[in-house]
Amino acid sequence: SSSTEDTHSSKPSDNGSIFEPLDTFPRRHIGPSAKSAEQMLQALDPPANSLDEFVKQVLPADILSTTPLKVEGPIPATGSEHSSGGGYSESQLIMRLKEIASGNKVYKSYIGCGYAGTRVPETIKRNILENPAWYTSYTPYQPEISQGRLESLLNFQTMCSDLTGLEMSNASVLDESTAAAEAMTLSMNALPSTRQKRAKKVFFVSHLCHPQTIAVLESRAQGFGITIEVGDILAEKSKRVDEIGEDLIGVLAQYPDTLGGVADFRHLSDKIHKLQATFSVATDLLALTLLTPPGDFGADVAFGNAQRFGVPFGFGGPHAAFFSVSEKHRRKIPGRLIGLSKDRLGDPAARLALQTREQHIRREKATSNICTAQALLANMSAMYAVYHGPDGLKKIAEKVAKMTQVLARALEEVGCEVRQPVAFDTVVIKKHDAPTFAAKTAQMFHVNFRVVDDDHIGITLDETVGKKQIDEILKAFTTETVDIIKIAKEVSAVSSIPEALRRTSEYMTHPVFNSHHSETEIMRYMNHLQSKDLSLVHSMIPLGSCTMKLNAATEMAPISWPEFSAIHPFAPSDQTQGYAQLIDELEKDLAAITGFHAVSLQPNSGAQGEFTGLRAIRKYLEEQPGKKRDICLIPVSAHGTNPASAAMAGMRVVTIKCEASTGNLDMQDLKAKCEKHSEELGAIMITYPSTFGIFEPKVKEVCDLVHSHGGQVYMDGANMNAQIGLCSPGEIGADVCHLNLHKTFCIPHGGGGPGVGPIGVAEHLAPYLPGHPLVAGVGGSKAIAPVSGAPWGSASILPISWAYIKMMGARGLTHATKITLLNANYILSRLKPHYPILYTNDAGRCAHEFILDVRKFKDTCGVEAIDIAKRLQDYGFHAPTMSWPVANTLMIEPTESESKAELDRFCEALISIREEIQEVEEGRQPREGNVLKMAPHTVKDLISGEWGRSYGRERAAYPLPWLKEKKFWPSVTSCPPVQDTPDGLTGTEAPTPT
Amino acid sequence: SSSTEDTHSSKPSDNGSIFEPLDTFPRRHIGPSAKSAEQMLQALDPPANSLDEFVKQVLPADILSTTPLKVEGPIPATGSEHSSGGGYSESQLIMRLKEIASGNKVYKSYIGCGYAGTRVPETIKRNILENPAWYTSYTPYQPEISQGRLESLLNFQTMCSDLTGLEMSNASVLDESTAAAEAMTLSMNALPSTRQKRAKKVFFVSHLCHPQTIAVLESRAQGFGITIEVGDILAEKSKRVDEIGEDLIGVLAQYPDTLGGVADFRHLSDKIHKLQATFSVATDLLALTLLTPPGDFGADVAFGNAQRFGVPFGFGGPHAAFFSVSEKHRRKIPGRLIGLSKDRLGDPAARLALQTREQHIRREKATSNICTAQALLANMSAMYAVYHGPDGLKKIAEKVAKMTQVLARALEEVGCEVRQPVAFDTVVIKKHDAPTFAAKTAQMFHVNFRVVDDDHIGITLDETVGKKQIDEILKAFTTETVDIIKIAKEVSAVSSIPEALRRTSEYMTHPVFNSHHSETEIMRYMNHLQSKDLSLVHSMIPLGSCTMKLNAATEMAPISWPEFSAIHPFAPSDQTQGYAQLIDELEKDLAAITGFHAVSLQPNSGAQGEFTGLRAIRKYLEEQPGKKRDICLIPVSAHGTNPASAAMAGMRVVTIKCEASTGNLDMQDLKAKCEKHSEELGAIMITYPSTFGIFEPKVKEVCDLVHSHGGQVYMDGANMNAQIGLCSPGEIGADVCHLNLHKTFCIPHGGGGPGVGPIGVAEHLAPYLPGHPLVAGVGGSKAIAPVSGAPWGSASILPISWAYIKMMGARGLTHATKITLLNANYILSRLKPHYPILYTNDAGRCAHEFILDVRKFKDTCGVEAIDIAKRLQDYGFHAPTMSWPVANTLMIEPTESESKAELDRFCEALISIREEIQEVEEGRQPREGNVLKMAPHTVKDLISGEWGRSYGRERAAYPLPWLKEKKFWPSVTSCPPVQDTPDGLTGTEAPTPT
Numbered sequence A, B: 001s002s003s004t005e006d007t008h009s010s011k012p013s014d015n016g017s018i019f020e021p022l023d024t025f026p027r028r029h030i031g032p033s034a035k036s037a038e039q040m041l042q043a044l045d046p047p048a049n050s051l052d053e054f055v056k057q058v059l060p061a062d063i064l065s066t067t068p069l070k071v072e073g074p075i076p077a078t079g080s081e082h083s084s085g086g087g088y089s090e091s092q093l094i095m096r097l098k099e100i101a102s103g104n105k106v107y108k109s110y111i112g113c114g115y116a117g118t119r120v121p122e123t124i125k126r127n128i129l130e131n132p133a134w135y136t137s138y139t140p141y142q143p144e145i146s147q148g149r150l151e152s153l154l155n156f157q158t159m160c161s162d163l164t165g166l167e168m169s170n171a172s173v174l175d176e177s178t179a180a181a182e183a184m185t186l187s188m189n190a191l192p193s194t195r196q197k198r199a200k201k202v203f204f205v206s207h208l209c210h211p212q213t214i215a216v217l218e219s220r221a222q223g224f225g226i227t228i229e230v231g232d233i234l235a236e237k238s239k240r241v242d243e244i245g246e247d248l249i250g251v252l253a254q255y256p257d258t259l260g261g262v263a264d265f266r267h268l269s270d271k272i273h274k275l276q277a278t279f280s281v282a283t284d285l286l287a288l289t290l291l292t293p294p295g296d297f298g299a300d301v302a303f304g305n306a307q308r309f310g311v312p313f314g315f316g317g318p319h320a321a322f323f324s325v326s327e328k329h330r331r332k333i334p335g336r337l338i339g340l341s342k343d344r345l346g347d348p349a350a351r352l353a354l355q356t357r358e359q360h361i362r363r364e365k366a367t368s369n370i371c372t373a374q375a376l377l378a379n380m381s382a383m384y385a386v387y388h389g390p391d392g393l394k395k396i397a398e399k400v401a402k403m404t405q406v407l408a409r410a411l412e413e414v415g416c417e418v419r420q421p422v423a424f425d426t427v428v429i430k431k432h433d434a435p436t437f438a439a440k441t442a443q444m445f446h447v448n449f450r451v452v453d454d455d456h457i458g459i460t461l462d463e464t465v466g467k468k469q470i471d472e473i474l475k476a477f478t479t480e481t482v483d484i485i486k487i488a489k490e491v492s493a494v495s496s497i498p499e500a501l502r503r504t505s506e507y508m509t510h511p512v513f514n515s516h517h518s519e520t521e522i523m524r525y526m527n528h529l530q531s532k533d534l535s536l537v538h539s540m541i542p543l544g545s546c547t548m549k550l551n552a553a554t555e556m557a558p559i560s561w562p563e564f565s566a567i568h569p570f571a572p573s574d575q576t577q578g579y580a581q582l583i584d585e586l587e588k589d590l591a592a593i594t595g596f597h598a599v600s601l602q603p604n605s606g607a608q609g610e611f612t613g614l615r616a617i618r619k620y621l622e623e624q625p626g627k628k629r630d631i632c633l634i635p636v637s638a639h640g641t642n643p644a645s646a647a648m649a650g651m652r653v654v655t656i657k658c659e660a661s662t663g664n665l666d667m668q669d670l671k672a673k674c675e676k677h678s679e680e681l682g683a684i685m686i687t688y689p690s691t692f693g694i695f696e697p698k699v700k701e702v703c704d705l706v707h708s709h710g711g712q713v714y715m716d717g718a719n720m721n722a723q724i725g726l727c728s729p730g731e732i733g734a735d736v737c738h739l740n741l742h743k744t745f746c747i748p749h750g751g752g753g754p755g756v757g758p759i760g761v762a763e764h765l766a767p768y769l770p771g772h773p774l775v776a777g778v779g780g781s782k783a784i785a786p787v788s789g790a791p792w793g794s795a796s797i798l799p800i801s802w803a804y805i806k807m808m809g810a811r812g813l814t815h816a817t818k819i820t821l822l823n824a825n826y827i828l829s830r831l832k833p834h835y836p837i838l839y840t841n842d843a844g845r846c847a848h849e850f851i852l853d854v855r856k857f858k859d860t861c862g863v864e865a866i867d868i869a870k871r872l873q874d875y876g877f878h879a880p881t882m883s884w885p886v887a888n889t890l891m892i893e894p895t896e897s898e899s900k901a902e903l904d905r906f907c908e909a910l911i912s913i914r915e916e917i918q919e920v921e922e923g924r925q926p927r928e929g930n931v932l933k934m935a936p937h938t939v940k941d942l943i944s945g946e947w948g949r950s951y952g953r954e955r956a957a958y959p960l961p962w963l964k965e966k967k968f969w970p971s972v973t974s975c976p977p978v979q980d981t982p983d984g985l986t987g988t989e990a991p992t993p994t
């Protein structure tokens, strides 16, 4: 087929085009060659004659786009016309992006507000951030092949617990501001149930919290009916706390506060606890090396941004936020938690704890929707701590603290009025017309200060600052030279920290933080952890709903450029024109791809996108005449984040059935519920293609029906990879859709994050896109409060998706979609003779993924999905998505990046496993202790002790011949789930895909 | 000790220094912490009280430097004085280097001459060039833990053989120019022996060879008494060949030639062969995808630069040159050759072929001294070919060829006189006052042309060129706009290649070149190969004489910067001021370190340094009165490259004995030989500390003695790591010394190269440092001919060594030396109760390495050094240097970068092996088939088939408990040497260390 040709070959398409670059990208991104694609079409069951014929068998005719996708592309060398749909070549892309990047000005930022300069150790940058073995791995659901990042995340947890003085820490949350929102929700949940039912619920927030945190709290409070009260939490012996009384759910302090002070909260803490409310503290890990930890003065929750531990500004993200709680709240901690288990051989093995509060189990009763988090950045920060060790961190903190004292003293010497106390890294100075002063300073001296308000300037120092920088800062205030060396001799590092708040307790005493301080040692440690983890550098990761496609090196390169990484999120806009351009182009392209009017890039994950989209819908509906529309219809098949997000947006969830035979939405049920709730119908949330991997034929009808009842259509875009260029949410009739840039648009999964979950919206919803309190020009004209601390969320990874779109071009993107469908159907066709397939459409086709139905084996021989998943590890593969959306099944998504050879290897593995199952079925192998039940096998398991099993060692290790050449070895054998439920039951092992 | 403190802690040393950066480097580079160092001093046998006391036990008092080392360092923040001996911090270093780099201007270079622009695929850059797992590995002497790079080098060989049409290719040589010299030497060796003895030996070189190649040939020809005749090799039916007749050793052609033409050499080739001489062809791999390969028209040797296969200009290097020969010359191919063997289990295993022509066996009878080559770059080029495949390469070649035709036609259209034929990528145009024209063009249009001579300009195109670039080129010649799109329609790609010279044969049909064309596939392939190789990311590599120290990420980062990588070696000097500054600083620092007057960075390896130093000595001596001084004294213990280099420099080698008991030079013998050869004494070559790892006490006496007989002292600086800051070759009395920057100064070994082998010389030798024919200002006033094609050899890796020196500072460098000595003596002390140590000094100390004497075990139980080496792999370690400088011993060098913990692991392994040996000695294990003789064990070996050995599987795999947590698995079991000697004997397995 001609479209195959075009994007697969680098053949010049016309005579003049010898001038076109040959380093075209689609043929590198897409796995199968044109020839393989032809063979695969033939091998389908039934075969297809061409890719285009095949596509028509997959998608309903009524949703196919009528005009080809358009995204801006390069102007061909041959003529003056605009892009013909091809993409930029890899080298062209880098050139174009360098040009865009030059629009960002890398000035020194002392803006603070929860973001500080840091030195990323070059070895950590090279060996983690720039290393596909770390960034292409998935959330560590399969502990046997994930011990490396599990250990590193455990280090992250230990570090956070040690520094905050709180028993439990999780493996990261999205950012400091959403962490605050999680603390608020936890506070609500921690109330006695009678108190939870009170009409009024007040979360009392210190006016000295970072402004963006307060703004994000606003956006999250509404859905829960919580009132955010901002005020002086200490004034008059915290009198206001008493006044709020039983309405109080919790108090939030910032420590050190946004203006750089510290206060003693012991008294307040007692007061809060007497009211059975929760005390949360937003804090700074580096400061905690010098300050009494929150756990020591009664905080129940402490959280903050770990960014200054070796993760660059990145114009706002991604960074790992941490979240720590006291023992008594251990079951309420949001997000993922790593725990220690033991494997079958009794060896220690880390694994994700299963948490019954999570949204995939509690659905609309969940109070957090966090799924994708910030694993890669948590790993970088943890490694930064491992490399520096407790002494190294303390030295850094002392240097920062002392320099800050010196700066404060110097400013006083030149006549500035400095706000007291100056506790750690921040100095606030009185300054008439602060905005003008800051603007001028930026222009003249290339340094950015914070404009606290019209009369105050803030300056936050960090480990990158030295004498030169302090001299530069002082230039903004005086033309005299100040002898800061002399001042430095006079001040002592901790002079301004009140005696009572100086840290005395030890931290990070674990050997891991005290062994790897030479570069050779840390390099080997990183490499050792890496060696335990399976990632895309090894083999296909066929996780349904996760879209584990190529994360190309050219896409990843720009995130290391200082023009993108060294920009503070609140830097003045004239310094961030490069970002502005890139964001504008990406929004435009994503709008074109989704068929929508506008896009917001602010949400830090898919789940955050859901919440944002629903909040926009609600705000829009509130402005429409009629009743309050707060019913949200959600099919049973939906991802757990959907109902959780709906609930968080204050909607009442009504479940819609699916047809047992086809998996499609039950139209009868839908109609009935639409009619029943017609006046209150707010929205429906659908995933398309469905979570069962099918392009439901009646999707347009669904949209029309909901619209006709006054509801809005929210589309979960996790499966967008099946749509691009062939159809679009906008054309189909949706009003909002979130995208997972970490699935469809090549941001690597990072072992469980980062992610970006932008939303596209139809014109009528555009005014409601989220804004930002500190940065103008973000969001719509009637913007909802922000959902992330930074105006464009995880801005520094947006170049990845931008680069992907630009290098693929409209033609490449569309072709990739076709191949993604072909790859899934090819596997389906190869496996069909061996396994039941749960759902296909009328033509016998799936979309970009499908469900392998292995349920019957439980009856025939006791084999379950998990056994197949574990056995696949012995074949060198990560398991498909297990038991979601259907319990005890496997959902397979190959993506377009896998070659036919790799698909064949995977099929051979599953076919071979089917034969192994048959042996059990036929009694040739026992029901217990067979090769599936004992999987996966580690080397140690195979060579230690007596054997005495019903199968041979070689069979366990090398069931197929190519495994002798290339084999990935799990580092532990299977290990039971870590119990963290009150009753010791763990429900299901099935994780929700992120 | 205070010096330990200083460089280990980041503690501010005075009150003002809170402003100093904390990211200091010495504590990251040096493995043991200050506390560990104290413990190690105590653990020595006998113990030492302080580091300084210890140092005095190691070095003879009379060589200790009297003043501390000085190298330029940062100016402290605290004051106006200059550096106090500390180094730049990592971040300071990067800032300073960015500043220096900005002195290089990245203009587009069309200078050609064997260097062409290329697109380094980003995934290869990231996953090989920037990946420590690839760049920190050693020459693959231990095949069981090196199959990855062995396979990749085999790919390199296959690619070269396929493209040149010659049966055998090696795994790279240093550059195209030295390859020409190797071809010349091979030609001499290939002559019938009577012909070899003729007084006159003429190597007839085409005047159309690259000028730098001709210059390097000159430098190499002298030592062999070969006459280089440059002329038109085809004129009048190659009449001149007949005239040279029996004096002819060989002919060298360039194809395509330096001016871009191609010619048919079939007739010439026949003529040469009739004279029993050799026909060598310098060629271009990319052109060979379109041209008849040299093998097809009778070439015996083909060589060239593989740089344009994905390795950047780098201001001249490093790049891999290739070298291919016909079957009949297979035993004469220089350098390393990878062959296929089978392991103990019968599985295919690649390994280095043992070549009896190598210098470590043939010593002064060797005619090539190549040791370190260009493995890392060969791997990059091979991977480039794997990624593009034969079709991809051909497309690139066709694009280049066609664009060149278009350019030629366009230039003609605007009135230029174009030299014919234009065969592939180069156009030569007549131009009055070419130098001025080129200079102006560079200034105005930022493009560099080649100045062929006063009246000709050369323009060489490459795969990075597109329409924009051609338009830019044309601007230099005309103000009109030329419609090159129209011209492109008229010309056909291969139009200018004569029918008879068009390639018809296939190439690169092996599956490896036809499978990995998607980025996912190539990433997995690179990762799969990597997973088979042990490198510094896994564990200590204790190879004596190799100095496997940390290659820090901050040192490595700059080599990816375009300011260093994208500069043509012959770019005008006003564009390379950054390089000039860096080179100047590095030369100064190396001069300070060695105690010499001047330094040349031109030699591409240690062996090249030897040759260069000896040539300088000879030139100097020639200008002295008296007899021809051509005797070179070399101790028996010398590295094989020493006598080989001496022979190549035309010197007669006289061997000096060593004392059996101490290993020191036999002073009696030395005196006797000095006296005997007094009138003809040219030089002595000594290694210091000696190759036995001892600071010989009488080194000054040796120098004085040789000087008193009129000879010069050449010091082999392979062991410089033991000297820095404590003593220096210059102070000791040497006249020349080469350094291995790839040992002492942190350039990674790259799996067998690249390297840099600069020489430092005393003032009287400075005038003879090598020059360059195309670049002014290189070398001394009476410069010898160049020894490398590029003026500063492998310039693009010089920032690594510069960064190392600058970050360590004088104090850090000196401290590193002390710790390197301590580390070696610590191991020695721990192992002494278990193994005999061959040599120590009077105080019982070794220098930075020592020899473990395992010879007695051969008698006691049949265990040899090789068995211990293989068994060490089971413990996760690379073997020490085996059987060199003493047969059947192990030489251990830890370097300063290894921590005490790692040294302890290594000692535990060797002690445990000693116990295993004892079991054999005591008959508890059999002499054959014991755990040592069967080592190393692969997983497959352990789990396949029946066991039935005298030891258990677990014992084989996990002899020490920590191996269960961290274990590196060999990918094949031991495999016999590849035979490539005529009689099938392989001599010894012992490789010479590079």
Ligand SMILES: Cc1ncc(COP(=O)(O)O)c(C=O)c1O
Binding pocket: A370, A371, A372, A545, A546, A605, A606, A607, A608, A639, A641, A642, A687, A691, A716, A718, A719, A740, A755, A757, A992, A993, A994
């Ligand atoms: C269908 C679906 N919706 C929503 C999400 C949530 O996305 P995120 O993990 O980015 O929050 C996922 C994650 O896998 C998903 O599969």
Ligand SMILES: Cc1ncc(COP(=O)(O)O)c(C=O)c1O
Binding pocket: B370, B371, B372, B545, B546, B605, B606, B607, B608, B639, B641, B642, B687, B691, B716, B718, B719, B740, B755, B757, B992, B993, B994
């Ligand atoms: C003592 C000694 N001299 C010379 C050399 C040759 O150096 P190169 O391999 O860089 O040519 C070596 C290499 O190991 C060596 O150990």
Ligand SMILES: O=C([O-])O
Binding pocket: A358, A360, A371, A990, A991, A992, A993, A994
């Ligand atoms: O537990 C998960 O939701 O993945």
